[in-house]
Amino acid sequence: MAFEEAELAVSGSPAERQAFLKIDGLWKAFGNFFALKDISLEIEKGEFVCFLGPSGCGKTTLLRAIAGLDIQTRGSIDQDGKDISDLPPSQRDFGIVFQSYALFPNLTIEKNIAFGLENTGVSKQKIAERVNELLELVGLPDQGKKYPAQLSGGQQQRIALARAIAFEPGLLLLDEPLSALDAKVRVSLRHEIKELQRKLGVTTIMVTHDQEEGLSMGDRIVVMNHGVVEQIGTPTEIYRHPESLFVADFIGEMNQINAVAKSAHSVVIGNTTFKCAQHDQPSGQTVVAAIRPEDIVPHGEGARSPGAKDIKHTPGNTISADILDMEFLGSFWRAGLGSKKLGELRLIGNFSINAVRRMDLGVGKNIEIEIPPERLRVFGDSVQVAQE
Amino acid sequence: MTDLTYSDIPAGKNIKPKLAFDDWIMRAFIAMISLYLIIALALPLYSMLSKSVATYHFDLTQFEFQVSDEEGNFSGDIKTAAALNDEVNAYGPEDLAAGSNDRLKVTAFFPDFSFRSPVLYKIRGVTSDAVYIYGSERHTGPEWNEYDSNQFRKIVLRPIASFGLSNFSRYFSTPSLVRSITNSLVISAISTIITVSLAFWFAYSLARSCMRFKGFFRLIAMAPILVPSLLPGIALVYLFGNQGMLKSFMMGESIYGPIGIIIGSVFFTFPHAMLIITTALAISDARLYEAAVTLRSSPWRTFWTVTIPGARYGLISAAFVVFNLVITDFGLPKVIGGQFNMLAVDIYKQVIGQQNFEMGAVVSVVLLIPALIAFTIDRLIQRKQVALLSARSVVFVPKENPKFDWACFVYCSLITIFIAGILGVCQYAALIKFWPYDLSLSLKNYAFDLMDGGGWAAYRNSIKLALLTAFFGTIVVFIGAYMVEKTHGFRTGRNLFQFLAMLPMAIPGMVLGLAYIFFFNNPSNPLHIIYATMAILVLSTVTHFYTVSHLTAVTALKQMDNEFESVSASLKQPFYKLFARVTVPVCLPAILDISIYLFVNAMTTVSAVVFLYSTGTALASIAVLNMDDAGDIAPAAAMGMMIFYTNVAARTVHAALSRMLVKRTQAWRSR
Structure with missing residues (x-):
């Protein structure tokens, strides 16, 4: 709140506040196939936004439209108050990093970074200083004389980043920058990129299909599917309050249960009525009820999973279940749960190591599980994930 | 959701992307190079086709x-x-x-x-x-x-x-002309079977045995590429001709005719077939052979179930390439064919002998048909071959097997002796005073200025042509390939260009040359001024050898990251900076390959230039033909060997230059 007030104070009345990047009614057609359908969104200055979705959802198409590499069929894009809808890439203001790094293989690291600084009236010495500063910034000082092939993938990607921000663009575009890297390097570079972005304050858009990457890096996330925006929100909003079954399913894990709506606050699963989060499905409608595995609370001797401390005990939503199988996943256990009350249905529950130890949970054991009403969400449609 | 059409999206105009300065320059380049191919290829071919249906x-x-x-x-x-x-x-x-x-x-x-x-x-x-x-x-x-x-x-x-098909009906009712069709097809088919079989075993020996001197064998096997196709004809005359050293081997048969053409064709097409089959064998997967061994398959069975299917596309492709080379070749049947007519020679006879240009055009059209078919099938197969290449396979490493290695060694030695023998005979013939009466050695056959055919000036012209072709050809081809490969939009222009760039491979040199006469010798054509100059020779040679050069350039460019252009644009740098500082240096090996390819072919080609040279622009390869025609066979052999040595020298310089440049500019390749 304090942050918003400060900004208001600077830019005057709210009406005058303008988004840094404003996308309005964007369509992109490839022949008779529509890769983008009426996309509208706004991005604030200094924000880190992730375009997240399965492959083929249109996120890269959207990024390339913003860059001017594949200009949209319809709709407008404004950057910094200027209409850039039909401008070629060279007349826009952005730096870009690709999954393939796209470093020029026959130029040294220094010359790669300096590529965009040349012919801009900057003196050679200034360029050299700037290159050193950038190498320092991405944590690779003294590597300037090497060729790209002599560096590791992670190092190459940092050089690509340095090259993209060398001339201080207003917008930084990252197209799956981490996808070609090993898991470990990916995680560490994730933090470095985020840190760097915060330090520079550059408005950044990153395209990714990795939800973990999106959740951990983005200030806001744009979830896309089939060329439309499914939901825009902060990582926690997206995770906690998915607006569609697609979002619920794509971000994190979800038990999906066929059910019938009863009232605005309840559904019937199998032959049992459960309280649930408020929904607007008409009574008698077949719906999908969804709950995340970690939201299922095991009850044994009054113990509760640590993740659900804030949830009130709701006796009506508690059923007896058998543990059918258990799988150790390092930081928690995953249990397959079956219950007569649910019919044929099986639920997946994630139980903390502590809970399992305390309650002595194991395959074949009968426990009480509670389904917290606020966490049991109801969706009308069935999920449609873009084909890989 | 997925059944949207344009009518579903809100009314309004589609965004029309503004073009950057770069886009305009690139479009101008595409237009220029397309125009080049239209003038150098499409329009001449059109004139030829219309000439073939023109009757007077x-x-x-x-x-x-x-x-x-x-x-x-x-x-x-x-x-x-x-x-x-x-x-x-x-x-x-x-x-x-x-x-x-x-x-x-x-x-x-x-x-x-x-x-x-x-x-x-x-x-x-x-x-x-x-x-x-x-x-x-x-x-x-x-x-x-x-x-x-x-x-x-x-x-x-x-x-x-007036226009009509009466030229064709006249052609098909002339038995002596129609016989050439069968002759050409039969000779090409027999040569193809022999060449591909020989080349397969040669390539197989190189790839699958542990014999020694592989490098040497490969080197000698490539030598025929460096000489004009008519040179083996001259060697065969010396070996088996009327006064030949080994005439008794012919057992009364004449070398002048089908036998000579087939032996000579095998000689000059051998390296082409070997290269293609070697590539095909190189991509076979070692894991398949391991599997065959573990399944206790006999070597014979493994050969038929693993080796041959793996190399089948290469074999088919080699067959069509060889077929095309033989059927379109003119020099060899001219030298050794005797009274045996082939289509390519008919064109020459109609045009040069009888000045019957319309009939020359008709024979050209007839020759185009098998050439186009062979070309189309080869292209389709090459596409499949690429798909095989991209599969992840383990490289096959041959194991020692003394018996097999020894057999391979003997076989390759025989082939090498055949190839080196042909060249050796030519060189020997060139140095002998007067075969078969005075066998003392002399250089008098090198006094080209004393004979018809153009003399040493022709040799100098050939070098000039080869250098000009290599220089301008490489520039045109590489820039053309870059524009096609790396520009966005302007699809129609690029597709047209792609089509035109593939076409020369299907057009026999004689046909292209004749088409040039019709197009450029027309006084109402403003380009008439280049007729009978070096320029038209360069133009026809670059065009004739355009396709392979273009494909080499495209392959090199495809290996470059497509996002280089995007990055460069985002850094607000003009495309020509990227082109000069990254694209060209990275593709330098391919660029050098294109230039040596053009140089060597410009030195050896006869068919593309035989209609187009004039007294001031006589060429070495043409001199070989004309001296042979005039009965100066020894000087013809001498000139042929000059072409060979020039090409050897050019290749050596090319190899040295490549190594040096690669060392200096490609340091980044080493890790």
């Missing part, structure tokens, strides 16, 4: 005459030439069918004509299509012209062009 005849109804009395008063009837001809029967119908260069004398219409008579003659054309020629003046149209009898005998009528 003398239309006597189009001319009118009036004859005066002895005092010079024109009181007699005005008569058409047709009417006159009916009266006197001067010309029969077969006389009135004509070639474009035929002329009809008008005096034949007047049986009592005498050039000393005081009678005057008037002549006019009924329409402006009717053309008659007085001396070298061209007259047309309904204006009357008056001539005295001495002038009148210099008047000839020109035939009128």
